[in-house]
Amino acid sequence: MPKRPRIAILGFALESNRFAPVIGRSGFERINYLEGQAILDEARKPNPRIAANVTGFIKTMDESGDWEPVPLVIANGAAAGPCDHTFFTELMADMKRGLEAAKPLDGVYFSQHGAAITTEHHDPDGLMFEMARAVVGKDVPIIATLDLHANISELMVGSTDLLVGYITNPHVDMWDRGIEAAKAMRELLAGVRYYPTFIRLPLVAPSVTLLTARGPYGDLINMGQARRAKENAIVNVTIMGGFAWSDTPDNGMAIVVTSRGSTDPGQRLARDLAKACWADRERYQVTLTPLEDAIGMMKDLNRDSSKPALVFADVADNPGGGARGNTTWILKAAHEAGVEDMAITPFFDEEMAADAHKLGCGTRFLARFNRSETQEFSKPFEAEAVVRNLSDGVIVGRRGTGAGRTIRLGPTATLQVGGIRVVVISNRTQALDTGYFESFGVAVDQMRSLVVKSRGHFRAGFDHLFPHERVIEVDCPGLVSPILSRYTWKGLPRPVYPMDPAATWAAD
Ligand SMILES: [Zn+2]
Structure with missing residues (x-):
């Protein structure tokens, strides 16, 4: 040594x-x-x-x-x-x-x-x-x-x-x-010496089914970790949910078990995990809330103050999956419906943030969202707005995946658009905790509806206030919708479950 x-x-x-x-x-x-x-x-x-x-x-x-x-x-x-x-x-x-x-x-x-x-x-x-x-x-x-x-x-x-x-x-x-x-x-x-065993399954899991605190994927990971704790020969159990939108021949749930001394213990465990995963595949199906229903829930929260506030996740526009973080479906529909006490974070629009910084706090102006954006899902949207808060966008993560880390959102501006506050940022990223509202003048406890541009990482930063039951995953178009059948895939192996229900796999 x-x-x-x-x-x-x-x-x-x-x-x-x-x-x-x-x-x-x-x-x-x-x-x-x-x-x-x-x-x-x-x-x-x-x-x-x-x-x-x-x-x-x-x-x-x-x-x-x-x-x-x-x-x-x-x-x-x-x-x-x-x-x-x-x-x-x-x-x-x-x-x-x-x-x-x-x-x-x-x-x-x-x-x-x-x-x-x-x-x-x-x-x-x-x-x-x-x-x-x-x-x-x-x-x-x-x-x-x-x-x-x-x-x-x-x-x-x-x-x-x-x-x-x-x-x-x-x-x-x-x-x-x-x-x-x-x-x-x-x-x-x-x-x-270490010996790895690798098994890939024809299962391309929709992003929102890959949470680990609950659901089929969490159960599978727990099974692997429990076996690792019991079997001394197992060094590591890695079960990768994968990222569908890379769209490669290597996509698919991947199980890599590494053992010491010889391949056998790792091979046995990898096969057990693969069999358990495949037997449980039907649980990797998605149900999202249609946009219209989500807007109805927001209106309901405005009418009935006894109901607890909700978080709405714009899962298809998650910058953490490569999306632009600036689609306007929820903003536009909520604005047209007259939703109040609602806030959205973070909305990526560098030009808009620069405009607001030039105009200054308190200025009323015609906000033109996405005026130079070319990505097909990032539609333009115009509305009267007032600049409410300006910041250099440097924050320290408070909780969850970004805790303790310095995060730079670039010049940031909070705009009031009707009854909605929109936190506009200059460096495209997703919301990780309540600091993405509160650092920019939006009091989370005064809002009835909070919209986050994030698929799931926000959960670890909001869980002390919003348990699982108070998180709504909204179905909007975007670059990372969990409804995978909406995309034209070029590299993904086919058939893969659940897009192709007839996909098969056998251990031998
Ligand atoms: Zn990840």
Whole structure:
């Protein structure tokens, strides 16, 4: 075992929605692109911008013995469209040069999302791991942490020693998975060998069925974790729900079980999990609330003050899935229906935020939402508005998946549009907690209806006020509607359940 192991730290985190606009270098730089020492400096700040799995990994390596971190590059593009292939090629070349120059290395850690595509390739994550393996050789451990919405390829499994996927959705365990990756790195450095088993099912689960606090997916993850706790030979159980809109041949519920000593224990558990998942597949079906019914509920809340306020999730316009965060179906319908004491956050419209900052607080003007937006779901909408609040948009996450992290929404303006408050932001992102209202002058306890542009991560930031029963998932058009039959798929394997009810799978 090396006395002072040299561990390279790398990352490429992108959840690609094939139907969303391409993201290139400037897009990554705007979100989070760090090189060299800046990675360690950021990770060791009290409220870092960097993903919690990286900070968890570094802290645990710091605490578990001597080591020499070799920070190379971490490119985080959050959720967007395909990665520009030229940028991806440059990034890979930078990583390769960095790894070669850093040799001899004793280990490699990747902070990866695992659902990227490029404009030319459907598995850039696999290509990146393969490149790292070729540089460091077969005896140097490579570990990657992955988002629960990763799509897994054979190349990803075959090029790494261990994949550690999140086990919670909303993802409140990123930090814990970083710790797990570091502990596994220590074990691999000590000479233990890992054996992965990978099974992919023809099940492309609609996003809203992949919560882990309840439902079929939560049950499956619990089954895997319970077995892992009992069986010493099992290192890790990763069950990836996947991300449908990457639209690749690698889509499908992925089970990766890694065992110590031999393949057998992992193989047995992976098969048991796959069988249980497939037997339970009918529960991965979606029911959303039609827009008209949602507006009716909002009107009802205005009429009857004895009813508790509700959260309405615009799940199809979730920026966390690559959507634009600016569709106007709910805003327009609620405005026309005269809904009051309602607020929407966050609405992505950089031009609108800039207008409001120029006009100043208290100014009345004709707000023209989406006036330069070209994405087909982001329809324009015009209405009289008053500027109520202005901010630089820098906040610290209060609760849930963003807790303790610095978040930059860019110039932000709260507009009053009839009885509706709209929080307009300049950096496209989803709502993670009540701070996305309250930091911008909207008192959550005074609102009857709260609309969030988010599929599900908001739940971990609102659960102290809004339990599951008071969250309504609204059916509107958008780039990430859970009604998957509405899209024209090019890469997805077919048939897949539940889009194709006749899809079959057998364990042998
Ligand atoms: Zn995710």
